[in-house]
Amino acid sequence: MKNSMLQWVELARQVSLGVAPDMNILRERGSDVRIARVSTPSNGSVVVKLWNRSGLRWLVRYLSLSSAARREWTALKRLAESGVPVPEPLAYIPRLTGPAAHTQALITRDLGECGDVLEYLKELIRQGDQEKEQTFCDEIIRVTAVMVRLGLLDTDHRLPNFVVDPSGRPVRLDFELNVRRPLPRLWTRKYGLMLGTLLGSFVFAVQPDTSKVYGFASRLRRALEPPESVLRVAEQRMLEMLRRQELETGLQIKINYPWEIN
Secondary structure, three states: OHHHHHHHHHHHHHHHHOOOOOEEEEEEEOOOEEEEEEEEOOOEEEEEEEEOOOHHHHHHHHHOOOOHHHHHHHHHHHHHHOOOOOOOEEEEEOOOOOOOOOOEEEEEEOOOOOEEHHHHHHHHHHHOOHHHHHHHHHHHHHHHHHHHHOOEEOOOOOHHHEEEOOOOOEEEOOOOOOEEOOOHHHOHHHHHHHHHHHHHHHHHHHOOOHHHHHHHHHHHHHHHOOOHHHHHHHHHHHHHHHHHHHHHHOOOOOOOOOOOOO
């Protein structure tokens, strides 16, 4: 185990310095975040995600186990153990010391070539395959319900944070902003923002067909049974997203209280 961890640390350093063989950078945000796919001789293809954090604020988050890397690692472990489709977590490196341009690393199993979840859902709608469409959407709802049950509240829980794996299954990515909150029903705002962000992103995916929004929202409510106070926050969050869209694009979508259970 120790030797394996040393190998992961060395791989993370190589990716950080840009010298890893067979490395393909998937996403980069300045010197702050780097995500790369790397082929390894013994572990196949993996994804290395790196963060560059420094200063007092990062030190506090590191000591309190609340850094973005730690939050993502914890969420991946808990969700994988609960049968939720997420990238398999392989290694978490809380302090990447030595010659490196980043300070923390997370390594997961590569999912392979995945599809865009919005395009996949739109294609299901175009095909008119309502059964497959509902099964797909219900899996999104199931993942959401498991996250809430585990107390993983993520205010950035939206459809674009899913991808579609080669089998057509939605897989959730990116848990940097999730926070662990036991008894999530007591955390009205975070819980509501999580549901509202998901619902708003669903509106964007299926618009202008608002009937699908009401069906999705009612199934989401039935699966989670959140308090009415959470639903109010969620609805306001959805409406804020729609207002922003109207200001930016001129497209006006009207949805009133989507939570009715038929």
